[in-house]
Amino acid sequence: xxxxxxxxxxxxxxxxxxxxxxxxxxxxxxxxxxxxxxxxxxxxxxxxxxxxxxxxxxxxxxxxxxxxxxxxxxxxxxxxxxxxxxxxxxxxxxxxxxxxxxxxxxxxxxxxxxxxxxxxxxxxxxxxxxxxxxxxxxxxxxxxxxxxxxxxxxxxxxxxxxxxxxxxxxxxxxxxxxxxxxxxxxxxxxxxxxxxxxxxxxxxxxxxxxxxxxxxxxxxxxxxxxxxxxxxxxxxxxxxxxxxxxxxxxxxxxxxxxxxxxxxxxxxxxxxxxxxxxxxxxxxxxxxxxxxxxxxxxxxxxxxxxxxxxxxxxxxxxxxxxxxxxxxxxxxxxxxxxxxxxxxxxxxxxxxxxxxxxxxxxxxxxxxxxxxxxxxxxxxxxxxxxxxxxxxxxxxxxxxxxxxxxxxxxxxxxxxxxxxxxxxxxxxxxxxxxxxxxxxxxxxxxxxxxxxxxxxxxxxxxxxxxxxxxxxxxxxxxxxxxxxxxxx
Ligand code: IVH
Numbered sequence: 001x002x003x004x005x006x007x008x009x010x011x012x013x014x015x016x017x018x019x020x021x022x023x024x025x026x027x028x029x030x031x032x033x034x035x036x037x038x039x040x041x042x043x044x045x046x047x048x049x050x051x052x053x054x055x056x057x058x059x060x061x062x063x064x065x066x067x068x069x070x071x072x073x074x075x076x077x078x079x080x081x082x083x084x085x086x087x088x089x090x091x092x093x094x095x096x097x098x099x100x101x102x103x104x105x106x107x108x109x110x111x112x113x114x115x116x117x118x119x120x121x122x123x124x125x126x127x128x129x130x131x132x133x134x135x136x137x138x139x140x141x142x143x144x145x146x147x148x149x150x151x152x153x154x155x156x157x158x159x160x161x162x163x164x165x166x167x168x169x170x171x172x173x174x175x176x177x178x179x180x181x182x183x184x185x186x187x188x189x190x191x192x193x194x195x196x197x198x199x200x201x202x203x204x205x206x207x208x209x210x211x212x213x214x215x216x217x218x219x220x221x222x223x224x225x226x227x228x229x230x231x232x233x234x235x236x237x238x239x240x241x242x243x244x245x246x247x248x249x250x251x252x253x254x255x256x257x258x259x260x261x262x263x264x265x266x267x268x269x270x271x272x273x274x275x276x277x278x279x280x281x282x283x284x285x286x287x288x289x290x291x292x293x294x295x296x297x298x299x300x301x302x303x304x305x306x307x308x309x310x311x312x313x314x315x316x317x318x319x320x321x322x323x324x325x326x327x328x329x330x331x332x333x334x335x336x337x338x339x340x341x342x343x344x345x346x347x348x349x350x351x352x353x354x355x356x357x358x359x360x361x362x363x364x365x366x367x368x369x370x371x372x373x374x375x376x377x378x379x380x381x382x383x384x385x386x387x388x389x390x391x392x393x394x395x396x397x398x399x400x401x402x403x404x405x406x407x408x409x410x411x412x413x414x415x416x417x418x419x420x421x422x423x424x425x426x427x428x429x430x431x432x433x434x435x436x437x438x439x440x441x442x443x444x445x446x447x448x449x450x451x452x453x454x455x456x457x458x459x460x461x462x463x464x465x466x467x468x469x470x471x472x473x474x475x476x477x478x479x480x481x482x483x484x485x486x487x488x
Contacts, residue, residue, distance in 0.1 A: 003050060006043045009036055013056045021148035021213075022242050053124060054152035059145045064203040068138040071129045073117050074161055074221035078134060079295050080110075080278065080302040086257055092279075092301050093253040100286050106230045107259050108247040110276040110302050111215045113167035114196035116140070118150060118214075119221075121159045125152050130199065143199055146208035151240040161220030162236060167272040168195045170373050172211045181349055184410045186356050189378040190309070190368055191273050213272065216241040228282045246270075249282060260303055267305060267339075268371030276304040308370040309378060310336045310343075314363045317348065317392050319399040321421035323429050325414040327395060327405060329354060331365075331377055338369045346375035351394045352410045358382070360389035423457065424450050430458050439486040440479070448472055461487055 001009070013036055019027045037056065044051045051058070083089050096103055115131040128144030129137040144150055147166065168176070173191040180187055188194035198210035216236050218229075226232045230249055237243040246263055250256045260277050267274050281287050281299040290298040313334040320328045329348040336343055346367055348354055357380055359365070364381040398405055398414035400421040406413045414422065424447055431441035441461075449455040454468050464487065469480035 001039060001043045003047070006040065006047075006050065007052065009040050009043075010052055010055050013037060013040060014054070017056060017148050018151075018240055022240060058152065059148070060208045061142050061145075061204050064205075065142065066202065068140060068200070068202075070132075070136055071127060071139040072136050073129055073134070074119065074159075076134050077115060077117060077131045077137075077163065077220070078292065078297050078300075080300055081293075081296045082276075083279075083301050083303045086253075089256060089260075089279075089303055090253045093256065096281060096286075096290065096299070100281075100289075102251070103286055104228075104230075104282040105250045105256055106228075106233070106247065106280045106282045107250055107256060107263075108217065108233075108278055108280075109215075109244050109263060109270070109274045110278045110304075111165035111167050111217070111244075112192045112273040112275040113165040113215075114192070114199050116144060116164060116166050116199065116214065117220060118144065118162045118164075119159070120154055120156070120162065123153050123155065123157050125150065125154075138200070140199055142204045143201060143207040144214075146204055147212045147214050149214045149242050154239040156239060158223050160222045160224075162216055162239075162241065163218040163220055164214050164216035164241070166195050166199050166212050166214055167191065168198070168210065168212060169271040170273065170371065171271070174373065176210065181353070181410070184352060187349065187353060189376075191373070214242065215244055215272070217278070227284055229280055229284060229287070230282050232284075250279075256303070264305055273308075273370060273373075274305065276302045278302050306339055308338055309366050309368045310338050311364060311381070312336045312343075312367055314359065314361055314365050314377070316361060317354075319395055321398060321400050321414050321419060321425070323422055323425035325416075325419065325422050327398070327412045327414060329392065331359075333365065333367060336367065338367075338375075341369065343367060343369050343375050346377055348377065350410050351392075351412060354392050360385075360391050362386075362389040420450070427455060427458055427461070431461070440483045441486065445483075 013033070016028050016033050019025050040055065041057055044055065044057060083092055117129045117137065118125060119127040125145065127139060128141045130140055131137050145152060168191045170191060173188065173194050176194060177187045188197065195212060198207050198212055201207045219232055219236065224232060226235060233247070246266060248259045250259055256279055263277050279301050281290065287299040292298060314331055315334060316332045317329050318332060320330055322328060329351065331346045331348050333344060333346065348359065359377060359380055364384040365377045366379040366381070367375060368378045369375040394407060395405055395412060397403065398416065398419055401414065401416050401419040403414060403416040403419065406415050427450070428443050428446045430436060431438040431446065452472060454464060455461055464484065466480055466484065469475045469483060
């Protein structure tokens with residue numbers, strides 16, 4: 001490989017990751033990427049003095065830091081005033097329109113993560129600073145470089161601050177917690193904590209493994225001439241940052257309200273958690289005139305979404321036995337409405353987690369539910385304890401078959417292969433989408449077949465007859481025929 005080939009290869013890798021991590025639209029396979037990446041690594045090992053600073057190999061360092069240095073933002077990072085209902089929205093909008101008349105409002109999602117300020121100078125990412133107190137934050141540059149949706153270089157030479165929120169996708173959050181559960185580590189309460197905690201890891205390799213995502217929402221220090229925020233943000237996306245897509249210019253409180261409801265409907269479909277919609281005056285000149293209070297800009301506000309974390313009481317803990325015999329504790333809570341869904345149960349993961357969080361029956365707890373995030377107890381409010389709460393003992397006997405359980409620490413297992421729960425759940429799993437995908441053979445029907453004594457193991461499914469099915473409640477000719485066909 002010549003030096004020219006090397007530079008072309010680096011550009012090619014950058015293009016591949018831009019399509020993958022920023023546009024969500026890959027243009028190559030992982031294998032092709034890895035082959036090229038290894039060629040680049042090999043060249044850099046032979047020619048260390050020629051390594052370019054924005055080579056993708058420069059994202060992960062291997063020497064853990066012992067602390068983070070403090071660092072100052074070039075321009076202060078502000079908070080946002082919260083609006084909770086239509087009336088507050090109207091008051092806020094009127095305060096602006098009565099002075100400035102026809103202003104337009106740029107609306108975008110409010111991402112729930114950790115804020116981060118990126119300083120680019122001469123086109124190179126030179127520093128990444130957490131929000132801190134708004135003036136002074138922590139220098140997390142090494143960690144920010146591991147975030148693939150943060151460009152290491154941009155095609156703009158003036159010094160500029162790009163601000164945004166570091167988030168974890170809901171599905172990655174669940175995966176991280178599953179992994180932590182397997183390793184006997186404590187779980188992250190919610191994606192926000194996971195993102196913030198991952199950004200502040202002293203070992204960048206850990207940050208790199210967390211699949212953090214940077215969602216840009218604004219610009220700090222700059223010398224731009226672009227006069228509207230909406231155009232500035234389009235320009236930022238064009239530099240190689242992710243575009244949140246759900247943005248809109250509104251001209252009145254009515255339009256803002258309509259767009260707010262559209263975004264709320266879409267909320268669960270977003271890959272990351274949203275906790276509201278941010279409304280900003282589009283004209284930079286009007287923003288400058290409106291200025292700031294001690295804490296917030298007067299030109300921006302957060303129109304909050306209903307909370308997905310609610311306070312409730314833990315009533316009881318029941319035990320579920322899975323197909324592999326693992327006993328999972330499930331919390332039964334005082335029913336609460338979270339965004340239109342009544343939540344009354346939530347997983348407690350395992351007994352180690354119960355002990356770590358010191359969860360007791362009768363406790364006031366905070367529960368979280370959102371689209372793909374499985375309802376979970378995020379926190380116990382120990383300050384509210386009366387003394388009547390009861391601890392949750394580790395079970396000794398299987399709640400289903402009564403046989404002695406094997407306590408392996410994180411996992412407690414029923415070892416009885418003929419335990420009804422194990423048998424029924426194995427058959428359910430066998431018939432499920434992940435396995436044979438037998439249409440019409442769901443939980444309820446497997447349970448019915450088992451309790452009627454027709455199916456004791458997977459193999460029995462294949463000996464089922466029409467007469468047997470017709471003797472079951474709710475089974476007529478057509479349904480029975482369909483099930484038999486699906487099985488065969
Ligand atoms: S703008 C000058 N826009 O919310 C305005 N913030 O509650 C400063 N956040 O610290 C913030 N999404 O970390 C803005 N689209 C968005 C945002 C957003 C999330 C966070 C940000 C800020 C906090 C304020």
